[in-house]
Amino acid sequence: MKAVWATYTRELRAYYFSPLAYVVLFFFLFVTGVVFINLVGSLVDPRVMAPDPALSYFFRSSWLLLILLAPVLTMRLISEELKSGSIEILMTAPITEAQVVAGKYLASFTFYASLWLPTLVYALLIAQQSEVDWGPVAAGYLGILGIGALLLAIGTFASSMTRSQLVAAMVGVALVFLLFLVGLFEESVTHEGMKEALAYVNLWSHIDEFSRGIVDTRHLAYYGTGVLFFLFLATRALEDKKWR
């Protein structure tokens, strides 16, 4: 646990002391801000049907940022260490590959969660003017964190496979995009069993439900096991590199 904590704090420092993180935060807040402004526009205009619950539109739209955000946040995690060779120093320390992966992943997740923290201001801005049902807001954030956790794990795995950050980002985007596409197929499939299986992995419908205030344990189980699976793959990829 100590080893995980040491890796976690080291990695977290790397995130917060990197000006690049603030560039990401700047663009993230700008894009989510545009989404929110769009929402405010529909809540102010009486001719437009308001989304219900109001903030569901914000979650349903801004989660699409994750296609790029998750791979960008994780591309550096392991591939940088592989490229600079610092991974060998790390491996000689009394720490296992799994602990390295866990510490780094948790740091990326913490940074990811902190990106969303300022967006609470949006909900507070609406609450100042109208009554807000906080349950769906909390569920929306839970969905954003759950889906983010899964996609960051995929990004971590992509980063463990290559020394190049660019390649890691591209592989990450490709894997995440594949998952997005699977969801789109659900609409066109008519076979009941297949439809049900695709609905299970369809992140589009997951965020839709979370944003409306429905928390389904199936989604949480999927994210939890998905995170463990991809982190396991990242660990094995790292072990494999060690033996080469």
Next chain:
Amino acid sequence: MTDEPTSEPTVPRVSRRQLVRTGTLSAGVLLVAALFLIFNYLGWKYHHRFDWTGGGVYSLSDKSKSVLQELKKDVEFVVFIAPGQDLYKPVQEILSQYDAASQKVTVRYFDPERNPVEAQQLIQKYNVSSTGQVVVVSGADRRVVESADLAEFDYSGMQMGQPPKMTGFKGEQLFTGALLQIAEGRKPKILFTTGHGERSLDDRDVQGLSGIHEILGRDNFELEEWASRTAAAVPPGTDLVVAAGPTSPFIDSELKAFTSYLQGGGRMLILVDPTLGQTAGSGLIPTGLTPWLAGYGVKLGEDIVIDPKGAYPGAPPYTLFPDGYGDHPITAPLSQSGVPVLLNVARSVAAATAGNPQVAELLRTTGDGWGETSLASVENVEKDAGDLPGPVSLGVAVEGPKEEGKKAWRLVVLGDSDLATNQLVQGMPANAVLLANSLNWLAEREALLTIPPKKTENVRLNLTSGQVRTIYLTVLLLLPLLAAGLGTVVYFRRRR
């Protein structure tokens, strides 16, 4: 012995090691992938959905849960609502809960736009007139839930060019109602008296009852016309008798048959208009019901109710909206929703003696309304001393004394039958609700009335342009610039 060079291949040894390593790695990955699938299968099989909305929009009531648990027949919900429609999501969510709560429930969706042929076949099969419906099917039995009935809308902003706002969703009320009806098995049988100029169930004209016939049929009632004049008694197995707008008197043998039917726990709905006689000043045509109803504590007024304050805009003051509803299960949903019922040429119907606990008032006019007793002409009438002062009661519900082992009689009397005609039922949805609720209360199907609609969030912002500008600046400038500022600070601290 010559030393022959040993050709121990080193490369294959490395390959073997690599092979073993790759094999172990693959086996590990496969094992974890299998565990991933098993855990997800279990998670899918034993899942739970939590509803975090404040109003419990996605939670089933205890009543629905118990109805679902006691289902003995397989039930299929066939949804003909396109995914783009506003009602699709709430219907899908509530039905997924029905599906999860009972093994006997299945749900099928048909998008008439994507599968027009299949949808058309099913529309014909289930005899539904258009799309935008949910058909609840159990064997040969089926109920149709109209999408127009599924939601409550606020139309108040329409004059300002605003679209109607959905303020409540009644999916659970209607779907559980349909399940209850299916569980009931036998359809309650209603006989409509004939032979006294009553309105006809099959009449498709504006003054006919074909519309209400169709609506009540969907509510699982079996409606038939009955020639009461020649019958000695109400036929056994009759759950309800309705007299809808008689314009000539019931004879003694009929009234006796009604009396003995009610004494045996019978149920009756009487819609009785103030029909003017052929000659001026001859008063209202007698129906024989006034003295008979007095025996049940109901006073049928010899008047026509006038209410200039509650009148339908542009119509004479005898075409009116009741101003208030009594505290009764029949009118409670109307009173909650505030949707108005429209009456046309009604007479007063009240308790014969004030304070009789058996008689409950259902509808009344405003305080400015009155019962006009000078019936020579109903044009240009004025309230005077001989008239019945307002607020005037327009309908009552009466229940007989409850005795052990005996079914108490029930009676609903409304002073107007126009409210049930095609003209008013089609234009005023609350009229159909009033009639259906009266029949459901009479047939002791109160459970169909009790699930209140779920209220939705409905956030609307009334902001001045200054407030909108402040939000824009906060969100698009202040927050991103704070991030940029923090980044700059970090950058310069690192350089130092």
